[in-house]
Amino acid sequence: xxKIDGLRVNYGGIEAVKGITFQVPERQIVTLIGANxxxxxxxLRTIAGLVKPSAGRIRLQxxxxxxxxxxxxxxxxxxxxxxxxxxxxxxxxxxxxxIGAYLRKDSLEDDLEWVYxxxxxxxxxxxxxxxxxxxxxxxxLAVGRAxxxxxxxxxxxxxxxGLAPLVVKDIFSIIKKVxxxxxxxxxxxxxxxxxxHIADTAYVLETGRITLTGTGEELLNNExxxxxxxx
Amino acid sequence: MQFALSIFLSGISLGGxxxxxxxxxxxxxxxxxxxxxxxGDVFMVAGLLMVYLSAFLGSFLSPGAAIGVGLILVLAxxxxxxxxxxxxxxxxxxxxxxxxxxxxAIGVSYLLQNFATYITGGLPQTYPALPLxxxxxxxxxxxxxxxxxxxxxxxxxxxxxxxxxxxxTKVGMAMRAVAKDFETSQLMGIKINNVISMTFVIGSAxxxxxxMLYFTNYPSIxxxxxxxxxxRAFVAAVFGGIGSIPGAVVGAFIVGMSESxxxxxxxxxxxxxxxxxxxxxxxxxxPTGLFGEKVTDKV
Numbered sequence: 001x002x003k004i005d006g007l008r009v010n011y012g013g014i015e016a017v018k019g020i021t022f023q024v025p026e027r028q029i030v031t032l033i034g035a036n037x038x039x040x041x042x043x044l045r046t047i048a049g050l051v052k053p054s055a056g057r058i059r060l061q062x063x064x065x066x067x068x069x070x071x072x073x074x075x076x077x078x079x080x081x082x083x084x085x086x087x088x089x090x091x092x093x094x095x096x097x098x099i100g101a102y103l104r105k106d107s108l109e110d111d112l113e114w115v116y117x118x119x120x121x122x123x124x125x126x127x128x129x130x131x132x133x134x135x136x137x138x139x140x141l142a143v144g145r146a147x148x149x150x151x152x153x154x155x156x157x158x159x160x161x162g163l164a165p166l167v168v169k170d171i172f173s174i175i176k177k178v179x180x181x182x183x184x185x186x187x188x189x190x191x192x193x194x195x196x197h198i199a200d201t202a203y204v205l206e207t208g209r210i211t212l213t214g215t216g217e218e219l220l221n222n223e224x225x226x227x228x229x230x231x
Numbered sequence: 232m233q234f235a236l237s238i239f240l241s242g243i244s245l246g247g248x249x250x251x252x253x254x255x256x257x258x259x260x261x262x263x264x265x266x267x268x269x270x271g272d273v274f275m276v277a278g279l280l281m282v283y284l285s286a287f288l289g290s291f292l293s294p295g296a297a298i299g300v301g302l303i304l305v306l307a308x309x310x311x312x313x314x315x316x317x318x319x320x321x322x323x324x325x326x327x328x329x330x331x332x333x334x335x336a337i338g339v340s341y342l343l344q345n346f347a348t349y350i351t352g353g354l355p356q357t358y359p360a361l362p363l364x365x366x367x368x369x370x371x372x373x374x375x376x377x378x379x380x381x382x383x384x385x386x387x388x389x390x391x392x393x394x395x396x397x398x399x400t401k402v403g404m405a406m407r408a409v410a411k412d413f414e415t416s417q418l419m420g421i422k423i424n425n426v427i428s429m430t431f432v433i434g435s436a437x438x439x440x441x442x443m444l445y446f447t448n449y450p451s452i453x454x455x456x457x458x459x460x461x462x463r464a465f466v467a468a469v470f471g472g473i474g475s476i477p478g479a480v481v482g483a484f485i486v487g488m489s490e491s492x493x494x495x496x497x498x499x500x501x502x503x504x505x506x507x508x509x510x511x512x513x514x515x516x517x518p519t520g521l522f523g524e525k526v527t528d529k530v
Contacts, residue, residue, distance in 0.1 A: 050418070100419060
């Protein structure tokens with residue numbers, strides 16, 4: 001579905017991504033794991049159109065989407081749940097969900113119901129300002145907001161960051177559920193254990209290069225991965 | 232009593248006119264964190280446009296029609312000017328430090344003033360009498376122009392319309408989102424440049440309406456006519472808490488009223504000194520203004 005070919009990105013004067021090639025097959029959960037500064041976030045931000053690559057191609061199905069503006073990429077069906085959730089604190093929960101569907105002109109009722117069924121807590125709080133939600137609820141809202149654009153591919157940047165272990169478990173079970181309903185997932189995580197458990201395909205990223213590939217299970221049992229990322 | 236009434240009338244009318252300018256400062260600041268120093272000069276250009284357009288249109292339209300068409304054209308051209316300034320002077324500096332954008336704004340301000348001097352030859356231009364607005368009425372024994380009475384109501388209508396737009400429409404939601412977080416707004420598919428242009432369009436339109444009300448009360452316009460009202464409106468926006476629309480309106484009425492009171496006292500020569508002393512006091516006592524948000528990273 002998504003093909004990344006020889007992607008290089010300069011970010012803040014250094015080459016953060018040094019020519020990576022990988023694929024996200026349709027309906028799978030794919031994860032990129034790696035330490036801080038490995039280039040994971042930069043990769044997702046480049047796919048989302050926030051950063052322009054210096055070389056390489058990004059293809060969605062057959063179409064070349066390299067260097068397109070973020071709004072066009074959203075309209076192609078790719079969405080990013082940003083690191084640190086970044087909900088709009090002054091907007092209500094409902095407004096946050098509606099703004100996720102900013103480019104859509106059709107009725108939102110069905111999708112609102114869908115998101116509320118995934119996250120009943122958001123329905124209870126739909127009139128509350130998003131800034132008053134707990135961290136876990138804000139993460140749910142960020143995922144719900146992304147789903148409101150009806151994405152084919154949902155990218156997630158460190159969804160477990162700063163959340164309690166129980167909440168992380170909840171979030172991951174929702175990710176699986178969303179995936180079973182047909183949304184392809186590209187996930188990056190420092191919490192490699194959780195990510196590898198749900199991933200169909202996994203890549204290890206080290207200082208801007210992909211060093212290992214396999215199914216989630218293969219990497220879970222890989223000695224090098226165990227040593228470096230699973231502690 | 233009559234004296235007090237006349238002070239009050241001129242105070243709220245002045246306050247309303249400042250409010251229309253102050254909203255332009257506060258909207259742009261809310262989104263770009265930029266103090267748009269050229270805003271007062273856009274207000275002046277709107278006044279000059281009315282002078283020249285009414286004379287030009289008057290040569291082949293009836294006087295009433297010339298004014299009517301003139302008002303609409305002034306509104307449209309002022310909006311176009313605000314839009315063009317943003318695209319030419321601020322947009323290319325989107326990722327530059329904020330200080331650079333501010334200096335660009337100061338540059339645009341001088342550019343507009345000098346251009347106006349070139350066009351007018353520095354001579355005061357007589358503002359055309361607007362039908363109805365320029366007529367005199369007598370309220371409670373005080374003779375004043377209709378515009379004085381109309382201003383607060385017109386301002387109220389425009390402010391209510393604007394808050395409805397911001398709080399209850401999709402564009403308004405996008406404006407609130409962009410004001411908080413450029414990058415996440417882009418991820419939602421919002422074209423932030425369009426939203427930023429929109430704030431300049433709204434601000435310029437309000438400044439154009441403000442110029443029609445303001446200059447009706449004054450005999451003539453000079454190229455510097457925008458700078459003091461602009462500064463006072465800026466003080467009003469800071470007073471109310473820059474970034475907040477209700478704040479700008481309340482601040483403008485306070486600045487307008489105090490200016491009117493001092494101009495009616497023996498100390499009238501100090502009226503501007505008082506306005507700016509007020510600014511210093513606010514900045515010392517409550518740096519975020521009456522309704523301002525707590526933000527740590529301001530210029």
